[in-house]
Amino acid sequence: MNKTLIPPLLGVLGGMGPLATADFLAKLVAETPAARDQDHIPYVAWGVPQIPERPAAILGGGESPLPYMLRGIAKLKQAGAQAVAIACNTAHYWYDDLVREGKLPILHIADAVCDLLAERGITSGTIGLIGTDGTIMAGFFQSRFAARGLGCITSSRADQDQLVLPAIACVKANDLDRAHRFAVQAVENLRAAGARAVVLACTEMPLALEHAPSPATAHCIDATRALARACVAWHRTAMRPC
Amino acid sequence: MNKTLIPPLLGVLGGMGPLATADFLAKLVAETPAARDQDHIPYVAWGVPQIPERPAAILGGGESPLPYMLRGIAKLKQAGAQAVAIACNTAHYWYDDLVREGKLPILHIADAVCDLLAERGITSGTIGLIGTDGTIMAGFFQSRFAARGLGCITSSRADQDQLVLPAIACVKANDLDRAHRFAVQAVENLRAAGARAVVLACTEMPLALEHAPSPATAHCIDATRALARACVAWHRTAMRPC
Secondary structure (H helix, E strand, O other): OOHHHOOOOEEEEOOOOHHHHHHHHHHHHHHOOOOOHHHOOOEEEEEOOOOOOHHHHHHHOOOOOHHHHHHHHHHHHHOOOOEEEEOOOHHHHHHHHHHHHHOOOEEOHHHHHHHHHHHOOOOOOEEEEEOOHHHHHHOHHHHHHHHOOOEEEEOOHHHHHHHHHHHHHHHHOOOHHHHHHHHHHHHHHHHHOOOOEEEEOOOHHHHHHOOOOOHHHHHEEEHHHHHHHHHHHHHHHHOOOO | OOHHHOOOOEEEEOOOOHHHHHHHHHHHHHHOOOOOHHHOOOEEEEEOOOOOOHHHHHHHOOOOOHHHHHHHHHHHHHOOOOEEEEOOOHHHHHHHHHHHHHOOOEEOHHHHHHHHHHHOOOOOOEEEEEOOHHHHHHOHHHHHHHHOOOEEEEOOHHHHHHHHHHHHHHHHOOOHHHHHHHHHHHHHHHHHOOOOEEEEOOOHHHHHHOOOOOHHHHHEEEHHHHHHHHHHHHHHHHOOOO
């Protein structure tokens, strides 16, 4: 077995939630330019969902998931991972701690989104942001948008309660028809409020939106897919010459 | 962090191919009775596709993938896995070597299929088997069916060349409409030849068949889903009391 043929290993910190991890891994495959199995990005994934809820820890002082995430990163590092992707938007609230204590580079999902916005020519104006209350409150998307000269608007409290959170709940309950209607309306309301593009910064939203054709989709950025694309870019630059 | 709260860890040997791994992980989530994220089965997945092609090794004496698979199992064991599921039908050709040298229990995909057949009341008669040439030649499905008193028929050479292999190729090329027509015809031909049920023993076939509604689906067993169900059953019995 020739070890020099093995390209750099990606670590995937998953389990938050379980379906989001599988969705991320499928998008990683879809976003990789590959003519055969062997061209795909090698990864090791830690998919342990026995971890405290992230929004509760951010919003209400629930138990911190940080030690659990650090344990996962330690396992990924031990297995040979050279960088980490976290398949959960809200978990990026602990990004700085995870990088400092985990001692591995971590591809930030909001940086990945900003790169994809730039790739689409969106370098000014206001971006709509759809996510859980925890992700919105955490503020890491807003600060990264600001660093790139982009404004940010989020759904009104009423839209969050009547459209965004119900759409997420409907996806989890596998009622995709209703989820789709809620999601489209949430996107359209942000567009009407001035958003040039709308970032779907929770893993359920893309599933809701893509369930049926809709003109709203063209204006949306799927954060999970953006992270997958960032992993592909990382892999290209990290690949050692054989 | 209370370690006794962490249930037994499943190891997933993936990368053969990359999309099959994501599909297996999604089916693992779907088959787990869970009211919340934390109820799902914790896993570590080794998704390294830089591994020699399995059918070539079986049919034509290509390089053996065994050392690569054993390296993956060693990584899973090091990360704490207590049992392994292999998200690839053909790879089970090396099952005995993997168990003996990997020194971890491995849930066999054909045993999982047999258990699901029994659960559906199918304990006699003839089973249709659809898979790659490598899986069919390997013979581990046929021998396990025989051990349970079940006969086995496979597609004719003509059907293999004109329906099964084209269906697989169409899935890989994302032409699901054509793949669906090929797959339905392959299933119907096995049914007409006397199969009580048809086992889809390659990871592309379920994607082809489930692309559109078809009466053929009711008679099919998805081997990937059967393996996911076996993992759920393993997890239930392996769970330590807290």
